[in-house]
Amino acid sequence: xxxxxxxxxxxxxxxxxxxxxxxxxxxxxxxxxxxxxxxxxxxxxxxxxxxxxxxxxxxxxxxxxxxxxxxxxxxxxxxxxxxxxxxxxxxxxxxxxxxxxxxxxxxxxxxxxxxxxxxxxxxxxxxxxxxxxxxxxxxxxxxxxxxxxxxxxxxxxxxxxxxxxxxxxxxxxxxxxxxxxxxxxxxxxxxxxxxxxxxxxxxxxxxxxxxxxxxxxxxxxxxxxxxxxxxxxxxxxxxxxxxxxxxxxxxxxxxxxxxxxxxxxxxxxxxxxxxxxxxxxxxxxxxxxxxxxxxxxxxxxxxxxxxxxxxxxxxxxxxxxxxxxxxxxxxxxxxxxxxxxxxxxxxxxxxxxxxxxxxxxxxxxxxxxxxxxx
Numbered sequence: 001x002x003x004x005x006x007x008x009x010x011x012x013x014x015x016x017x018x019x020x021x022x023x024x025x026x027x028x029x030x031x032x033x034x035x036x037x038x039x040x041x042x043x044x045x046x047x048x049x050x051x052x053x054x055x056x057x058x059x060x061x062x063x064x065x066x067x068x069x070x071x072x073x074x075x076x077x078x079x080x081x082x083x084x085x086x087x088x089x090x091x092x093x094x095x096x097x098x099x100x101x102x103x104x105x106x107x108x109x110x111x112x113x114x115x116x117x118x119x120x121x122x123x124x125x126x127x128x129x130x131x132x133x134x135x136x137x138x139x140x141x142x143x144x145x146x147x148x149x150x151x152x153x154x155x156x157x158x159x160x161x162x163x164x165x166x167x168x169x170x171x172x173x174x175x176x177x178x179x180x181x182x183x184x185x186x187x188x189x190x191x192x193x194x195x196x197x198x199x200x201x202x203x204x205x206x207x208x209x210x211x212x213x214x215x216x217x218x219x220x221x222x223x224x225x226x227x228x229x230x231x232x233x234x235x236x237x238x239x240x241x242x243x244x245x246x247x248x249x250x251x252x253x254x255x256x257x258x259x260x261x262x263x264x265x266x267x268x269x270x271x272x273x274x275x276x277x278x279x280x281x282x283x284x285x286x287x288x289x290x291x292x293x294x295x296x297x298x299x300x301x302x303x304x305x306x307x308x309x310x311x312x313x314x315x316x317x318x319x320x321x322x323x324x325x326x327x328x329x330x331x332x333x334x335x336x337x338x339x340x341x342x343x344x345x346x347x348x349x350x351x352x353x354x355x356x357x358x359x360x361x362x363x364x365x366x367x368x369x370x371x372x373x374x
Contacts, residue, residue, distance in 0.1 A: 021065055022097055026074075026104035028113065029058035034079050037110070039064075041072040041097050046222040054079070060104075068221035069120030069188030072097035074110050096120035096189060123189040130176050134169060141166045185213040191223040199227065200342045201359065202234035233339030242353045243267075245334045247301065247324035250311060255324050257299060261353050264296045264373050266360070268346040269335070271303045272313035277344040280361050281317040287366035288321055294373055295351070297321060303343060305329035348372055 026037065036052050037060045043049040044067040053060040075092035093110040095102075098120045106113025115121060145162045148155055177197060184190045194210050211231055218224050237243060244258045257267070268284065270277035288298055302325035304310035314323050326332055330341060348357040348369065360368045 020099055021063055022099055022102065024062040024074075024102040024104060024117075026060045026106075026113075027058060028055065028060075028104075028106045028108060028110070030108035031055055031058055031076070033057070035076050036060075036079055037062075038075045038077055039072065040075070042066055042070040042222065052077075066097055066099065068223075069096050069098035069118070070222060071095075071192065074104065074115075076110055096124045098188065120188045123184055123187045127180050127189055127193070130180065131173060134173050134176070138166065138169050138173060141169065181210065182213060186215040186217060188218060188221055188223070190214070191218045191221055191227060195223050195227050199230055201345055202231065202339070203358065204231075204235055204238040207231065207234070230339045230341075233337065237338045237347055237355060237358075239355055239358065241355050243338075243347075243349070243355065244353065245337075247326055247332070247334065249322060249324050250314065255299075255322060258353060260297050260299070260349075262295075262351050264291075264294075264351065264369075265349040266296075266298045266346055266369060267301060267349065268298060269301045269303060269340055269343050271329075271343060272309040273304070274343050278313065278317065280344055280365075281319060283361065283363055283365045285318065285320075287369050290366050291370060291373065294370075296369070296373060299324065301325065301332070301334060302327070303329055303332055303335055303340070 024039070033055060035055045037055060039051045039053070039062050041049055041051075041064070044065050046067070049064075051062055051064060053062055071094060073092055073094055075090060091109050091111050093104075093113055093115060095115040096118070098118050100118035102115060102117030102121065104110070104113050104115050116125075141162060145159070145166070148158050148162060177193060181190050181193055191214065194214070198207060198210050211227065214224065214227070219228060235241070244256065246254055246256045249255045257265070266284070266287075270280075272278075284298060288296070298321035300314075300319060300321060300323045302310045302313075302323060304313075304325060304327055307325075307327050310323075310325055310327065330336075334340070344361065346358070346360060347355045348360060350356045350372075357368075357372055362368070
């Protein structure tokens, strides 16, 4: 009886271990044996890992361990380094890897191969089919826009025409994105889509529905934990919250935000290298000059990582308000604490130190700020 129990226990353990692995088998019959396939994926601890399999008679395979469902990549590399071939366009395929079995079927390349397997990959193929054509169209428009926008002589009429062309396409892509997200709350693909497309700057009220639809399974994933962490940080600077911080000013003296309590204060996160930030400075300067005698102040928080460019930008843009920074870039304690990963961003405090508005910008920012001052 003991032997039977032991055998059953060992069999159960073996089965469990087998189920914790992924298996990939590939067939590229027209690919020569002088190539190998590289698999880039996340291991069970969420760390990036690579594995290589030689192609033998058009076949290759992988076995390994992972956790949850994550983006992974298969790429073709020569067994012997050839600098001429390395300069050619890379042959790779993106897919979603989780525990389970996968098949890669193609002819002589990964780029045109089809990868099938688990539910995460099925979801990824579904989303790709829905958006591939429109994303390609938007990329082409973006490339045309970049050529005009960064030309030595800007054609403002053409710029506006391209922007007008892009808006309805962008709106359609966003509509497809939202439809997929809300119809696939239990998908690891959804987690990545939310993390990459809905969290650059978080408006807590608008973001809340995206967070609440995610299932416990998805929130437990590596991406799910990142979403939760950033969302919780963003809640600290939501409307109605009171904030404070201390940072050195341009002369190295410690400045405490709460020292301006009793005034309306716009806290503006920016950097000397940030083109959109610098474009906003003239609008903020106009607002400051109009409202500085109406109990209003601005505090600029620079996310520069070097002091000299920061100070030069302050002087060049003629910014008269308080400027603070510990020149640690996005590793500035305040940026880390509040989850600031993109700029420009700002929030407006009332005299009690409570946030009453966020991300006020544009040519009419003076009017937007004035509407909050009583």
